[in-house]
Amino acid sequence: MRKSILRKAGRPGSGLGLAALLCVALAGPGHALDQVNAAASGTSSDVGSFIAMKKGYFRDEGLDVKQTVFDSGIKMIAPLGTGDLDVAVGSATAALYNAVARGIGVKIVASNSNAPPGYGHNVLIIRKELVDSGRYKKPTDIKGLKVAMPSQGSSATAMMYSYLTMIGLKFSDIEPVYLSYPNQVAALANGNIDLGLTAEPQASQAIKASGAIRITADDVMEPNHEASVTIYGDTFIKKRPDVAQRFMRAYLRGQRFYNDALKDGHLAGPNADEVIAILTEMTSIKDPQVYRSIAPQGAEPNGTLNIPSLKVDLAFYREQGWIEGNVTVEQAVDSSFAEKAAKELGPYVRKK
Structure with missing residues (x-):
């Protein structure tokens, strides 16, 4: 059974590395899934995670992801710091930088959404x-x-x-x-x-x-603005690094699938119908035509962060007096999980 799974998942163009293939084989019956507690906004900005859930990418990695909806990214920081949450998707807020300045273990680990020209979300x-x-x-x-x-x-x-x-x-x-x-x-x-x-x-x-x-x-x-990011809690990073890495692989597979739905500033690419179906199921917007008509967010297929954009935001927060203490973007970022996952998945090639 495992050999057949490996043959199917490892076919050319599947985008799965060897480590991911081993997780596919191990996620079958009789193997307990590792639970990951994730924060979400419940909006289309969570599309990469939604896709990873509905397409089975998290399960492929042996993960059971439980999402809790928050109405503000600021409210996600405290439970990330205490370990009650493992991962969150939200903006890189002043509260996040203040947490880092106080020694609370939270890290920006990947880009989630951005605003390339034509994708004004x-x-x-x-x-x-x-x-x-x-x-x-x-x-x-x-x-x-x-x-x-x-x-x-x-x-x-x-x-x-x-x-x-x-x-x-x-x-x-x-x-x-x-x-x-x-x-x-x-x-x-x-x-x-x-x-x-x-x-x-x-x-x-x-x-x-x-x-x-x-x-x-x-x-x-602000073209190419880093609108939202993926954030890990310190407990997740230090006590369950393998789980954190598997989460990132599945998440980037979701982001890549989403990228293949984008075309000419709309959800009009090869994967658009499937992405729209997932969004109408997972969000409060149930009319597919709404998603066809709006400009969607951009998403970086390798999770690469726009560091200059984050620095502009932090400088503004500091100018407004919202930053407590001396903190830099570099102190708040750990890009190693995304870099490793992108390498394991291989180069992203847009579907035509």
Whole structure:
């Protein structure tokens, strides 16, 4: 039985290295799976992990991944530090860097989502009434307006800072309001905020529900911005490094499968139908057409981090007084798991 599994999994083009093949063979009946406790946002930003779950990549590696949904990446840091969580997907927040500065064991281990040109997944939208009344005519007219972002010290705040700098304004020129993405949709509709920097598909929902108007997206605000990352807890890294490595292999297989769904700024590639089916099953958005119409996030198939982007974000957090102590991006990063997994899986070749 094991030989037949190995022959099937190891066929040319399968993208599985020898270590992964051995895990496939060992994950059959009679072998207990290693449990991994993961944090998720429950949105399309978790697509790589969703794919790894639904396609059986985690099980191939002998893993049983249990996901807990958090409404903010900031709330993931404490349980990662205590070992209650093993892995999380979220933005590289000020809270994460503060945890590192205090000696709490959390590490950014891989890229999760980014914003290459054409893949503007985080969208800045404005209330239609402000456009109709003439209050907003040009980008600098956002001065003095209430702008919603998911949380203080999130990568979205840094992205907004980059955009404000681009148009000649300061972060202090806006009134920041911190709301989760779903709550931004309602707040725009009832006039409690003026603009929202919100992720798809919530941005499209707000446009459809309240007539909100799209201004720009993150691929223009800060091209190739490191929007979200994969984070490991110190206990996971030090006490279960083999499990952590197997998780990364499965996760990168999910990211590569997702990349094969991307084409021309949409989910329109060879794997698009399967990815959309997974997203409609695993998220609250049940209309496949929504995912076909929006700009999806970009994803790095080898998990390679955009270190310069992380440094820009950290510099902004420090400028705002949100960083406690002296900490660098390098202190917060451990790219060894992604580098090893990418080598084990072999070079990524886009499916045509």
